[in-house]
Amino acid sequence: MTSVEQQPPRALLAGASHRWVRLLPWGVAFVLCVALLPTTIRVLTVDYGLHPGLASPLAVAQSAPLLLAVTRPLQAWYVIFAADVAGALALLTADYEQRQEWPFPPMEIVGYIALCLALGLRESRRTLVLVWLATVAANAGLLYVAPDRVNDRSVLLLILSGVTLLVTGVLRERQEVQRRLTEQETISEAERGRRTLLEERARIARELHDVVAHHMSVITVQADTAEYRLDTLPPDVREEFTSIAATARESLGEMRRLLGVLRNEETHGEFAPQPGLAQIGQLVEATARAGGPVEYTPCDADVPEAVGLSAYRIVQEALANVVRHAPGAATRVSLSVSAARDTDMLAVLVVNGPPPELPAAPLEQSGTGHGLVGMRERVRLVDGTFESGPLPDGGFRVAAHLPLTGRHPT
Template sequence: MTSVEEGPPRALLAGASRRWVRLLPWVFAFVLCVALLPTTIQVLSLDYGLNGGVATGLAIAQTAPLLLAVVRPLHAWYVIFAADVAGALALLTVDLHGRQVWPFPPMEIVGYIALCLALGLRERRRTLLLVWLATAAANVALGFVAPEGTGAQGALLTILSGAALVLAGALRERGEAQRRLAEQETISEAERERRTLLEERARIARELHDVVAHHMSVITVQADTAAYRLERLPPDVREEFTTIAATARESLGEMRRLLGVLRNEETKGELAPQPGLTRIGQLVEATVRAGVPVEFTPVDADVSEAVGLSAYRIVQEALANVVRHAPGARTSVSVSESAGPDGTRLLTVLVVNGPPPEPPVAPLESDGTGHGLVGMRERVRLAGGTLDAGPLPDGGFRVAARLPLTDAP
């Protein structure tokens, strides 16, 4: 017979949420030991007439393992079963007078039934069946040597132990079924929450498309047709409208790709290549065409796609803030590679702008959400880096991000 338990042993009811329930098996086993040990010694020595030393040894072997049964009931059963059979054989050496119960006195039956309850709460069906068969076989075998007038007493332990094993086993299986049901309900609740989240994301994606895509399309069309609608446009103005249209189309395409990710939970990632360090130069050129003088110091570094995308988005948001809040301010963008205090490689992204040459009459965006810095901090945090952003004494602004580098595949 093998125990169903694997790994370190756990006490019966150890998984209960309340402390008093976890302590209940220990208290029950201790009370049984305290009550049965002296009773067994007295009954075996005084009522049955066994030698005092033999009675004490048998009593200890039949009751003390009940404490072990809280953690390892099958091991306790080996000891108690052998002690009960040995006690029955020892009682054959005394005169039973035909009135004492044999082969198992009442206190032994009480301890054995308690042990069967512990077995039923811990072991699998096959083990419980083998335990009951061993109990029945022992009773049958002892029946062949039963003293005169005590032959029918052995069936009592077989019946009671079987009932205890069935009852405790049913309780254990019912508890396991309830636990599995609770786990399934938890999983179902998580799935419902996930489905609700996906539905909300899809709703937000539709609203995002409806609100933004229309305006971006209008900007693209107006910029593309400006050369035909407006006569005698200077070449630099015509080029500016072309740049505006290209930027609007690129933004609209990127928004639609993000929209596809939000709408489709099976999408593993965008199929279009993500911007990285090599695209920062295009950002700078577009900002210069918007009237902001920018000095750019690039770096030739081999970085992962995630780090490159984070650096690109940080520069993109920082330059967008310059255009919105400090139009015309001199700006410097630098991307460099350095070593951290602990020797790790870092990619440093620095965007610094001075004060605008003339304070704007009105902000370009009167209802800014302030999500730009939050988004930058989130990207840097996910990459495991640090971000330092804040105003400068001369009225400018500084954004410095340090991203840990990983070896590119």
Template sequence: MTPEESPRALLAGASRRSVRLLPWGVAFVLCVALLPTTITVLSVDYGLNGGVAGALAVAQAAPLLLAVVRPLPAWYVIFAADVAGALALLTVDFDMRLLWPFPPMEIVGYVGLCLALGLRESRRTLLLVWLATAGASVGLGFVAPHGTTARDALLTILSGVALVLGGALRERYEAQRRLAEQETISEAERGRRTLLEERARIARELHDVVAHHMSVITVQADTSVYRLDGLTPDVREEFTSIAATARESLGEMRRLLGVLRSEEAHGELAPQPGLDRIGQVVEATVRAGVPVEFASCDAEVPEAVGLSAYRIVQEALANVVRHAPGAPTRVSVAEEGGRLAILVVNGPSPEPPAAPLEEGGTGHGLVGMRERVRLGGGTLEAGPLPDGGFRVAARLPLTEEDFT
């Protein structure tokens, strides 16, 4: 703990308020109970002077409240007061049946203090505290007024048990806290990895779209001298330069694709799907037992927009098959105000499966949808419906300038 940090009370990190207040309650009860008891026992039973007994009682009981926040400084005070009390009792004549050097009320308070120490301090500190306690008991045994007995080791034994118990509880709590933190970090890393995988997948697919356009540019530039008559030498040279630049760009894109694709995921040579392929996905979903109502769109859209629309519908219908088999579903793709509107809505499953069709999802579905829409400058709304169904609504711009 740095000097700037304020000390925290014992169990301050507990989720339940009653647990957080427990150390204060125990310390208050011990202080209230031990203060008058110590004064009475030391003055009446042991015959110690009332003023000395009162001072010792305050020094031995009051620091228990401090122990809730700073148990080690409280130990310094109480330990010194207990030893001072044992030495003060040497000045009076008391019955040999009474405990010495530490009367019962001192043992109770000291054991509670050791439990607080175990919940806060390190193993090394706890060992030093126990050694100091044992050393004080042994040292005082040499001046015992009635000789040493087995009862003299009572404080040493009980304090050791309290220190071990408190330390074990603290270490168990720390292990659980670190495990919870690690699980949180792992979940965040899993989400980040999912996002990066989806971005790489989208980049690979967009590469295929761009590569198609670059290939068309190359072919048009290379064949211009054969298709167009009357080209001047300067124009011919310009077309030749355009073709060379396009071929160089294609080579760079192929190297980029080699970086994006993993060793296992080899690229497909088939063109990327678009709006015209959405009907095939719908038909496959119907064959899987999901009744789908489909409203298509024949608008001319950029390839990147068509690809994104296809993937959004594909993933949405795949989720219906996985999580709501047999649910009535409606798919709509339409042009609205310069944007492509995609809507996939399903109702609740008529017969929920007894067990999920997949034991664990990859978590890529909604992440991929959101990334495609975000990269396209569009909007996406996805969430459950009151009747138990699910709705996915996306709007994508139809201009190549906006879809970047």
């Protein structure tokens, strides 16, 4: 049986964006360890009169785990807490002046507060409370053992450690809340973009259904009337046309059921015939009436209905963006057919200049901001190319090339 390999614990502030911030805990721990270790040995031996053979291991146990606290503060606390309590008990055997602080000398208080800082930045609220209660219990027990050594500074460690744990714990929880809010906003924005794309795809599917349904209806009518229009059809050919008509009618029924899934209560206005190149002129006229001069170059080519519908929607969204974001800007709409990639392409170009004056506020506050996503999706579905972007003069350009495979000759 194989065990799952546990990930090594992350260091404090490891998620910071700046490298110096990530290295800061290591630097502070190293400086404290280097400063406190010899200081603790000297204070315990010189000021408190503790034997060097006992003072040295106590100093190491009270200072060295500060390096461990950068990654494992709770484990470091176990060692330092036990060493501090053991040191306080060891000082009971030493002969020192009454003015010296007990049970915890100043250098032990400094190391313990630094450890509490690391605990507050990493551990949960429950753990912090338990750590402080353990500190209170240890301090109370030591004062009970030697009440004659109590002075005004005996509870200093309790106050400083409690304040440090409280402040750092609150800061850590606040930062955690902000991080989760940021993550949720990022997820919400991604979901909003995905939902917009799915809604646009569903709308395109509904529109393409009308185009395909029209062709299927033509096939059905032609197959049904073939035996009346063509007098010399052999019996087996008549049966073939009858089978084609039956299959086409069945396909139409399936497509109607599919459309019922795609339709919803908000799409009542989508039952009208789908627009094409011929209706783009109406869009241009509507934009011109809104106050923006529009130059229009039409195209009379006979294009597939899906291509015409895509071109209409691209121009519609592009002109809507002009009205929203650049009201009054001069706009040029051009449709043309050109040869590219061994096939004819319908080129759709919408270019607008900068607005005469910047609007005080967007004309439409409820837009999703994903209009370009819908245009790009329409072009992708017909295997075309799409380009969009701002111009140096402050305008905007939208260009699409839609292949005319299967185009009827004009």
